[in-house]
Amino acid sequence: MKRGDYLYIWQAPDWPDWHYDLAALAEPLARVSRAQGVLLGRLADVDERLRGEASLGALTDDVVKTSEIEGEQLNAASVRSSIARRLGVDIGALMPVDRHVEGVVDMTIDATANCNAPVTEDRLFAWHAALFPTGYSGLTKITVAAWRDDAHGPMQVVSGPIGRSRVHYEAPPAERLRDEMARFLDWMLTPPADSREPALIRAALGHLWFVTLHPFDDGNGRIARAIGDLLLARADGSPQRFYSLSAQIQRERKAYYAILESTQKGSLDVTAWLLWFLNALGAAVNQANRMVDAVLGKTRFWQRLSGVVLNERQIKVLNRLLDGFEGNMTAAKWAAMTKCSPDTALRDIRELQDLGLLKRSDAGGRSTSYALVMARAEADRTD
Structure with a gap:
């Protein structure tokens, strides 16, 4: 044929x-x-x-x-x-x-x-x-x-x-x-x-x-x-x-x-x-x-934070963000992911903001979301 x-x-x-x-x-x-x-x-x-x-x-x-x-x-x-x-x-x-x-x-x-x-x-x-x-x-x-x-x-x-x-x-x-x-x-x-x-x-x-x-x-x-x-x-x-x-x-x-x-x-x-x-x-x-x-990058992130004390919830969510979490991280998602109260979630988030590891979006209210700040972890911690 x-x-x-x-x-x-x-x-x-x-x-x-x-x-x-x-x-x-x-x-x-x-x-x-x-x-x-x-x-x-x-x-x-x-x-x-x-x-x-x-x-x-x-x-x-x-x-x-x-x-x-x-x-x-x-x-x-x-x-x-x-x-x-x-x-x-x-x-x-x-x-x-x-x-x-x-x-x-x-x-x-x-x-x-x-x-x-x-x-x-x-x-x-x-x-x-x-x-x-x-x-x-x-x-x-x-x-x-x-x-x-x-x-x-x-x-x-x-x-x-x-x-x-x-x-x-x-x-x-x-x-x-x-x-x-x-x-x-x-x-x-x-x-x-x-x-x-x-x-x-x-x-x-x-x-x-x-x-x-x-x-x-x-x-x-x-x-x-x-x-x-x-x-x-x-x-x-x-x-x-x-x-x-x-x-x-x-x-x-x-x-x-x-x-x-x-x-x-x-x-x-x-x-x-x-x-x-x-x-x-x-x-x-x-x-x-x-x-x-x-x-x-994830390894360097944690190496730079070796002297920082974080709770298990914060470590868990930071790892999820480092792995490429899809969508916006909100306080409600944080609470659901870590099985904690909304107040505890906000407290965890604010501590990471104070450490320069999370930044807040411009939106307010329930639309407020938070993103990882890799630059903070890349800086040497000499303090």
């Missing part, structure tokens, strides 16, 4: 013989590799506690954002607490366990912390079961820990209202899945030293290949991104994650779906997909460098 004789790449006669223009990819490959080297070099110079905090931030982003891409909102504080418990990072009081959050966290951490373990059918089934512990996706019962059977029709990616929906992609029929997945898993088992693809290219291909097969009733995007993260961890030579590609994909969600659709309806020359993936990866690593700046 010629290109005009088929619609999707898995229908091509030479499927899945991926090919690409390595010369066109040389510059972005080198750029991303340099950025990764800078990031890992910076983190090599800090202690294990700080590396743990940086990894906690990246993994939290990964879990929250990979679900957001699929339109699912997870509680970020619950995710952070779940990951901190597994990494042994002290973040103070832990949130109650959420079974669904725990499942996504289990998959994400297994993919990276155990990146060198073989990716097998049973391992993928375990990830899928962790994502859907009740056997339901929303209100729909799905087949869990098994390949889809297409009992209700072909697996399609669609958008739009019923009756006017648009089919963006149709996956290979279920009858082909056992052979297709066996071929994919054989490729995944190839040792890096024996692979003909550069490690970062391999991560992009693994992501694309899995999401093209779409072997499960649901959760294919999240598992595809976990496979990509696993291969990136192998490429980094480290099970610790310090950047989140899923967070960058969420920031470019429309472009992500567009490049997937055009690639899956194109030829087996996947150079365009690889360029997009590498550019997104580079942006994710640059974002991670900014996160490292924040972690180091």
